[in-house]
Amino acid sequence: MGKLQPARGTRDIFGEDARRMEAVTAAFEATARTYGFQLLATPIFEFTEVFARPLGESSDIVTKEMYSFSDRGGEAITLRPEFTAGVARAFISAGMQQSLPVRLMSHGPVFRYERPQKGRYRQFHQINAEFIGSETPETDVEMITMAWRVLESLDIVDKVTLHLNTLGDRESRTVYRDRLVTYFGAHKAALSQDSQRRLDTNPMRILDSKDEGDRVVVEKAPPLDESLTQASLDFYARVEDGLRACDVPFTRDTRLVRGLDYYTHTAFEFITDALGAQGTVIGGGRYDGLIEQLGGPSVPGMGWAGGLERLALLLDAAPSVQRPVVIMPMGDAAVRAALSLAEDLRAAGHTVIADRSGNLKKRLTRAAKAGANHAVILGEDELAADRVTLRNLDAGDQESLPRKALTDRLAAWS
RNA sequence: GCGGGUGUAGCUCAGUCGGUUAGAGCGCCAGAUUGUGGCUCUGGAGGUCGCCGGUUCAAUUCCGGUCACUCGCCCCA
Structure with a gap:
């Protein structure tokens, strides 16, 4: 076709696509409002440090996926690859710890330099919710339930499964991680190349490797629950119990992990099998260490993000236009x-x-x-x-x- | 970043075992219907066969590269 194409991994959104995405955004805002969330629009770019620090220098996002450049003033700038870090920065900048807890919703474009696929773009869009300043498991229940309600109001809840796990508190997480490294280190030769690399960069990720050889090794890996402190187990039990109270069905998935160190306790993903390898439609969890890591006060948080394009793809039919x-x-x-x-x-x-x-x-x-x-x-x-x-x-x-x-x-x- | 597939009209796709005028359906435009749509009929416009290069008397077709999309991996929404 012509030479005038959008840059790789970007696209023009109009017509039916635009209406689908509008519908998702509207459902999100309407639902989140009923949970007391207020809009926070952060800039789409930040100083690179804002993302590089909490995400970890060696994480994939930082090493190969960020759109970074220096502006005319010589500042290191990065287009946001996710919302949480920017929201946390805004929380600190505005001194919001004076009015805890805060419930913040956002949506807009995010950028990752990746190889594009269906449902995966270099500029894509997310809906994002952060509940900052509450450390009770019931907050996690509310956040997950809220995501469930968004899917429900879009009538796509039956296309999706809620996978739920806990990483435990920081102590548990560290213990578990060390055990995994020890175990996988001893079986390093049996691991795939990818997983041998993960052993250094992101050992917990080996758990959900798709490599068949890896799976055999993973089978006998030390179970997560043995590494959890009693407090972590109690916390998690209350999350499960709360979800049952709200009639939100879930599947325990002990292989569901988060690579970044600031994640603690609850982790969850809403996964569909309708989108190939891009199955995660909403993902999130608790991050009790993030704000502190960014140089703010020690304040717990819980949040999730949903991929607008992926959610839009799941809608059965595009919403019709207003009849004029x-x-x-x-x-x-x-x-x-x-x-x-x-x-x-x-x-x-x-x-x-x-x-x-x-x-x-x-x-x-x-x-x-x-x-x-x-x-x-x-x-x-x-x-x-x-x-x-x-x-x-x-x-x-x-x-x-x-x-x-x-x-x-x-x-x-x- | 790694491996595979694809690229023909606005859209969905045929086709050319290399040969001179590249097709269909849908859509679009016009007419049958001077101020009355959706159905029907008739006619029409629209294509550097993604781009660049190579082989050849001849390339949309074969080969190479490149760009884009797509499937899987990595990672994630």
Whole structure:
């Protein structure tokens, strides 16, 4: 095709795609609001440090996926690869620890330099929720339930499975990680190349390796629960119990882990098998160490992010457009009169499109294509009589009525 | 970053065992219907066969490279 393509891994979103994504965003905002969340819009770029520090210098995101550059002032800048770090930075910048807890929702583009696939882009979009300043397991329950409700309101909840796990508190996590390193280190030769690398960079990730040889080794790896402190076990039990109280079904998945060190306790993902390798649609967990690591106070947090594109892909059908009323003035005098008539209808809450070009036949064709329910025909005859012709495009019939009666007549239809 | 597949009209796709005018359906435009759509009929526009190079008398077709998409890995939403 032409040379004018969007840059690799980016795309133009319009029409049906745009409506799908709009629907997901709207469902998210509406649901999150009922949980007391307020909007926080952070910049789409930050000083590189904001992301590099909490994500860890050796993590994949930092080493190969960030869009980083230095600006004209020589500052190291990075396009956000996720929301949490930026939200945490905003939390610190604004001194929000004065009013704990805070419930913050965000959505917008994020950027990762990756090889694109279906449901995976270099610029993609996320919905994101962070609950900062509460360390109770019931907060985790609420956060997960909220994600569940979003999926429910989008009617895609049956396409998705909630995988749930705990990493325990920091002590548990460290113990478990050490045990894994010891165990996998002893079986290093049996591991795939990828997993041998993971042993250094991200040992817990070996647990969910897809390599068959790895799986054999993983089978006999030390079980997570043996490394958990009693407090961690209790915490997790309350999360499970709370989810049952809210009727949110879940699957315990002890291989579900988070690579980053600041994650503690609850980890969860909503996974679908409808999107190939891009199965995770919403993922999140508890991060009790993050804010401190960024140089802020020691404040616990719990959050999750959802991939807009992936969620949009799961919707059965694209939401339909608002059905407009199309007003069709014929002749110069009518064109002018139609301006104010359209304003009246809009003020009454209708979506109004004015079509001023072409013959009536053409305009009616266009109106039908635009999904209009009614056409208001305003020609010389109507103008002279101070009337309009209102055509019902679904029924195919029409009536003549006084111009002033139009708003009421249309109100009866909606 | 690694390995595989694909790239023909706005969309979905045929086709050319290398040969001169590249097709269909849908969509679009016009007409049958001077101010009345959705059905039907008739006609029309629209393609450097992704791009660059090589082989050849001749390349959309074969080969190489490149770009994009796609499947898997890595990683993640």
